[in-house]
Amino acid sequence: MTGDGDERGGGGAERGGAERGGGLAERRGVDDVVVYQPAEDSGLLAEAAVAEAHGRVLEVGTGSGWVAERVATERDLDVVGSDLNPHAAREARERGVEAVVADLLSPFRADAFDAVCFNPPYLPTDPDNEWGDWMERALSGGESGRELIEPFLADVDRVLAPDGVVLLLVSSLTGYDEVLDLIDEAGFAADPVVEESFPFETLTVLALRRA
Numbered sequence: 496m497t498g499d500g501d502e503r504g505g506g507g508a509e510r511g512g513a514e515r516g517g518g519l520a521e522r523r524g525v526d527d528v529v530v531y532q533p534a535e536d537s538g539l540l541a542e543a544a545v546a547e548a549h550g551r552v553l554e555v556g557t558g559s560g561w562v563a564e565r566v567a568t569e570r571d572l573d574v575v576g577s578d579l580n581p582h583a584a585r586e587a588r589e590r591g592v593e594a595v596v597a598d599l600l601s602p603f604r605a606d607a608f609d610a611v612c613f614n615p616p617y618l619p620t621d622p623d624n625e626w627g628d629w630m631e632r633a634l635s636g637g638e639s640g641r642e643l644i645e646p647f648l649a650d651v652d653r654v655l656a657p658d659g660v661v662l663l664l665v666s667s668l669t670g671y672d673e674v675l676d677l678i679d680e681a682g683f684a685a686d687p688v689v690e691e692s693f694p695f696e697t698l699t700v701l702a703l704r705r706a
């Protein structure tokens with residue numbers, strides 16, 4: 496998505512549980528529900544994944560499940576979505592996507608996937624301004640913008656089958672060259688698949704293959 500955190504979330508996220516402070520939503524355990532809804536970044540990841548994915552596919556941070564659903568239906572591939580946010584996993588399942596609650600790649604076994612897609616939370620965020628809710632989890636990449644990208648890249652080789660591909664969305668706000676360095680350190684070579692510029696950022700989806 497384009498611009499700052501509000502713009503990224505404003506078009507892309509839906510806030511549920513309107514009643515707060517002990518209201519019905521909180522009593523039902525759904526206070527502060529936020530699931531990131533498809534936006535420009537989602538569209539770019541879907542375009543790249545439809546073009547490049549093969550075999551068994553994992554979408555990390557699936558949010559609404561919209562990207563995973565597109566890959567499954569347009570390519571007739573077996574796709575699993577995962578998200579730290581249980582409300583997202585549920586929404587993805589309601590869309591027909593097999594989805595699980597997971598922290599990045601931790602529960603998945605070695606060599607499990609032929610393609611792994613990720614549109615990470617990537618906005619650099621001042622720690623004093625972090626909201627600590629599901630919206631912040633969907634948007635914030637911590638102070639550097641790379642706090643989710645770093646552990647993802649450090650572990651993704653493990654779950655990737657031979658000849659596997661990783662499709663990673665990168666924003667210029669996150670530090671493109673710094674992400675390329677992390678990719679290199681993780682033993683991958685990167686090729687841009689799709690790229691689009693907006694007033695405040697350029698979004699690129701990179702295809703990573705073992706160097």
Ligand SMILES: C[S@@+](CC[C@H](N)C(=O)[O-])C[C@H]1O[C@@H](n2cnc3c(N)ncnc32)[C@H](O)[C@@H]1O
Nearest residue numbers: 531537556557558578579580598599614632633
């Ligand atoms: C920018 S949103 C992308 C959502 C969806 N893939 C899309 O493109 O529309 C990032 C997603 O990553 C999820 N997320 C954040 N931290 C995570 C973690 N540690 N493990 C898995 N998912 C995480 C968020 O809940 C959110 O759904």
